[in-house]
Amino acid sequence: MMGTIRAGAIIACLVLGLLFTLVSTVGVLRLPDIYSRAHTASQADTLGAGFAITGVVLSLGVQAPTIKAVLLLVFIFVTNPTAAHAITRSADEEGIEAWTVDDDRSDVDLAADAETGGENA
């Protein structure tokens, strides 16, 4: 029924998917500000989801539901960056500054600064 190569490919896809999603989670927890977090949230996560769903597509093989999985894949690749763009743009509109290496403020300070800046304006 299922060849060794195909089983290996499915497992590889799932492992890679898990790995990149792990990177994305670590990134969102570790990185210093909203903009940097959006990087891993939109990209590593998209690739992780992409690999995992590719595994699903491989295991389903050629049948009607496979097209839905492919559709899901395309959809995630189009919407995830757009969502990240919308989120960071709303952060930018609120006046939250991006953190740089020579900035000694924490993310909480940056958020507070944006709030007071908004009151003054």
Place this chain on the structure above:
Amino acid sequence: MAYEALITDAFLAVAAAFMLLAIGMLYRAVKGPTTQDRVLAVNVIGTNTVVVLAVLAAGLGETSLLDVALVYALLNFLMAVAISKFTVDRGGVL
């Protein structure tokens, strides 16, 4: 035959692992500090949920879960855009 069982187990294990990662992401959703951080975290949790649904569809052979995943992905995107839009006073995001 042996491969089939192995693949099914792999799918279920991956689904569980994705759930764990989503729980890790909850820290950012609770902590913030900005609304955008929370939206971002919830968006990632949503993407993980979509993946879990798809993986379960393959693992359990329930292909109807793929329809649920499609709708969930749509709603997840809509949630991110809608909240981003309404956190800004003037609107105008996207």
Place this chain on the structure above:
Amino acid sequence: MSSKRILVPVSETSTLRETVGYAVKEALDGARSDDPGLVRFVWICSPQTDTVTDEQKEAGEEILSRASLWATEDAGDHEAELTVETAILGESEYIFSPSDVAALLEEEVAASDIDRIVLDPEYDPGIGAPLLRPLEVELAQRTNVTVDEAPVERATRRVPLLRQTSAAGVGVLFGTAFVFYQILNGAFTLFDLVTGTMSATIVAVTLARVSLNRRPDSGMPVRIVRGIIYIPYLLYEIIAANLVVSAVILNPRLPIDPRMTRVRADVVGPLPTTTLANSITLTPGTLTVRVRGQHLVVHTLIPWARDGLFDGSLERAVRFVFYGRGSMAIPSPKERGDTEVLQPPTEEDGAASTDPQTQEDTTGGAE
């Protein structure tokens, strides 16, 4: 206040005739032959596609000449008391939003010493968004001239979302909807085919004027094929860059150097710009935060990603998809001088090259 110098932006509308009449009447009010009133008609190019075509420009010139003809006609015996001017604006710029239109009109106001703007109630330069109200607000903020709508007897039809459509547009939408329906259905039974045809017809007929931004043209299949060629390249870029960024994030020291940058991309139009912005966001290390016409504000996580962005390989690939192989051979944004780091390193880092003014720019958009 005598407001005899009037600016009228024109476009192809059913209320243009009455708007011209109103503007002329207002300009003549109080004008004398030694101190004539002025009506200046301007037509704004808005390239929906890649560049302004000669055809579009001809259409604009046609509208302008018609408007000035009407103006002389309305002036009648008072022709000597009225000066009529025409101009085409925005040929070299990409007009994207009401504020772009307002900026162009603001320049005109200053250049021609205008003291009043008369707007056609159905004015639409073709930027594909509801315009009139935001434009009035923008103009009131930017200039101190009077802005008013011409009081015209307008036809009741006023739904700005709708655009012109064609049989091809309905056909394309029908095909897409039908295929999508069958994909979601999975089974190709007679029942599915019949219900699919019915729902796709309803969708195509009711929504063709809303959902298609431009008419399908003969270039569409070619662009789709080139888009399919683009996907593997994009996937390769995504995976390669993801490996680099993953290494950085999993590194215990977290060696990141995030900075905001601004790039002027040499792609024009809603769809190419969206494709480029989404591709930039998908490639790890770079994230599009803002798009203003051709200007992209991009947050970059590591210097490696910043160099990649400034080398413009993605920009070249997007140009290939939309404009063909010939247009790929352009200088990179770095060579063109279209790049700018908005948060340059401070003195302590020993690499202060840009003036500190740019540091302010990052917050500029949020005021």
